[in-house]
Amino acid sequence: MLSLYVPGESVVHRARAGLKLGLLAALGIGLFWVGSPAVMAGAVALVVLAGVGLARLPWRALAVQVRPVWPWLALLLGFHLLVTDLRTGSVAVLRLLTLLAAAAIVTATTRVTALVAVIEWLAAPLRVFGVRPARIGLVLAMTLRFIPLVAERAARIREAQAARGAHRVRLGMAVPLLIQVLRMAATVGEALDARGADDAPARRPRRRTAVAS
């Protein structure tokens, strides 16, 4: 999800973000009606084929998102082997794998702004409670932007502490990181003001991003 967009001109790239998210949600629900490992394996294969064939994504773009989850899938299978059976476990693992691959295709073919616009559209009914959907979208985009930045700052602090002899990751790292993050947050707040974030209108009528491929 973090900056995993792969530019392209495929039919999947051109499809509306709302449609892709809707299909992903429908797939998520539909897969719970499937109980056969063979059918589920077929679903994985179909999704992967759609990613490589229809969306023209490189294998790597899908693998990057699925790879970190392998240990958890293995744990899940192990858990099912202990408490249920191999069939139930394999269905659960394949279901998650299908969803992960499908989600990877959506994030690799959809710009963040388009996803954010859909979230804003979905949050639009909350206006009656005084919620500003544009703010929710901005928070989402900024979360995606700043997670790697905070991780980078944490790495710098770890290096600084290691350079002074602290070779283990310690809880003490949290304090300087928190101070840096709070300082950065103050400047980011100023930057948002300076760039007119407070001027953002309450209504965003269309879902598509303004930035072309």
Next chain:
Amino acid sequence: MRWGRRPAEEADDAVAPGAGIELRDVEHAYGERVVLDGISLTLTERRIGVVGANGSGKSTFARLLNGLVVPTSGTVLVDGLDTRTQVRAVRRRVGFVFQDPDAQIVHPTVAEDLAFGPHNQGLPDDEVQRRVEEMLGRYGLADHRDHPAHLLSGGQKQLLAIAGVLAMRPRRIVFDEPTTLLDLSNTRRVARVIDELEQDVVVVTHHLDLLSGFDRVLVVEHGRVIADGTPAETVPWYVARMD
């Protein structure tokens, strides 16, 4: 995208422009600590530099100029607009580039971040896109359009931050130590970019080389402007004072 503009903002923009930025007996304090004290100036020159030691108050001074900081007492007027009461209109006229571009880039990818300011200004989709393309081309970021912003080099991040402000087409741009975090090559690159801008600029900096060719340089110390003149007059004086 069509963005509604509030009538009040249009009224703000309709205020008859005065000449430049005027500070009238400005004082600013953080709690008990006075950081700016009794500053009265009119800034009309195209290129103005601000120098001073750390903690002298120059960053607060810069923030006064587009309403990021409102003076504790006194008035700051931008083209006749009061930063206290017409802050949105002021910020449309005065862009701000921060020292740390990482704090200024708020969207995950380059093109998305460039579109952020123009979107907020309520511009239509095609105009936003036109400005994004223009900035990508002008600052050599076209090949990085969909790249994650956090993977850019320091110089590219600062260029993106500047481009993000320029996409909003302000009349003036305030730079708060724009080269402090950059190496020599990127410092020169950013200096060239500032030099080529058609907008009026106010540059707060420790890099005195940046100020050659400027029209006016202010020296700030302990919250006061202690010297004000051409670079030829003020920079050597400031250097001698720092020795």
